[in-house]
Amino acid sequence: MTQPVEITFVETATDKLAGHEGRVALILGPGGRLPAGLPRPAREAALRALASKQGKAMKPGGVLELAFPAAMKAEALQLIWLPPSSTAQDARRAGAAIGARLGKVHTLVLAGGHRRAQDVALGLALRGYDFSAYQTGAGESDDPAPDTATDTPAEPPQAVSRQGAADDARLTDAQTGADAAGDASLRVGESARVTFMVRDPEAQAKLATHAAAVAEGVFFTRDLINEPANVLTTSDFADRLKAMEEIGLTVEVLDEDELQKLGMRALLAVGQGSETPSKVVVMRWNGGGDEAPLALVGKGVVFDTGGISIKPAAGMEEMTMDMGGAGVVAGVMRTLALRRAKANVVGLVGLVENMPDGRAQRPGDIVKSMKGDTIEVINTDAEGRLVLADVLWYAQTRFQPAAVIDLATLTGAVIIALGHDNAGVFCNDDALAGQILSAARAEGEGAWRLPLAPAYDKLIKSRLADMKNTGGRPAGSITAAQFLQRFVRKGQPWAHIDIAGVALPPSATDLAPKGATGWGVMTLDRLVRDRFEAK
Incomplete structure (x- = not known):
């Protein structure tokens, strides 16, 4: 798994700025004040930059970069405008500007006593993600792009505080292998190193435990979505989830024989044309006593050709991301386990592959769901809702949850409606909808509520069965939600979140390079903390 960069917190020592080799980032003081300890030539250059048109136009979270600052050994000096009134999102964007340029050098961030230092650190970690597991460097120049991915086994996230050679305040039981009397940075020469100079490093390190767990959950989700389908088969996906028993989750894998006995014929029909077996994985985190759990349900189509209703060839390679909903559920469960959440949460994912084999389901087939309802298959490319239908029913009948939230890269129609900036939220409970949207706003993840209404049911009325699996192009994302x-x-509080537009947008975002974003891990972790966590 790609590991977030480990961030070390130390006491502020501005006399070390001039001699630091690597990169230096300075959070400016009130009014744009520069810190003491900056050499005079570098200070003068920084003041000129801040007085420039670009400097005067900087908004909260804005960054100016000076290459090879005079009288300093650093290769770059970043000036960060982050006034005390800055929001968490401003600070995360500022951190992302640092994280996007980490390379393999040692980056020093002078944060002092800034109240948003933790958000700067989180933004840095998230934007520093680099999925390069399959890049060998063959054919490239002698100066390849920065590579922060590692092949090391996943460990619980950590943040380290250093107030002196004898003070080593670790936030988890995992060991970094760093010498207690030396530098506590991670894997010298293998990945970036980041040191935050702060007023109270021990307190900052303790605060960093939650952010570190979130970053690792987001990275886990991004890795899953970025993996090619010849690697991330349903079996490999299930194995990766099973491995999370090492961090305290209870994980159960249901194979096709068990799914057949349970009556999950709608899910099984989607995968019957694939050589890779369909599975359902159940992950449980029990940290909240006897309370009814929150159930998270994810669509995990590891590759979607469209089946017999085959997709156009152009762009089909991106259908490795059609397991994005399952990826988010997995990332949230990882985060909850790593931070030892005081909540009961169960994550269920349906893992299938939709292929056009001779055994594949056809348009016109009628299948019976676990619930017992019959479904006429009009289009085999409307397969995700068939997977979710059975897993949703199973989640409710087995766990009697307090609320159910499903996530899926379900429809192209939601991209037409909302673009790549917002996920579509459908909900039968106003309170739950408000809490999801509030959590998304707090974490800076775009979400917008779309309607549910009986009027749309007529679009999925079938002549031959209880319903059909698509109502055509009009209101496509809404009819999919009506189906679910x-x-x-x-009486069951439920929300459906269509993440088709935000899981793998066409360009980089504020906190992620181009590729998978991990959208939803931060929102759902926040929701668990705000609504479901024991106080």
């Missing part, structure tokens, strides 16, 4: 709602028990 038929597999939600009366």
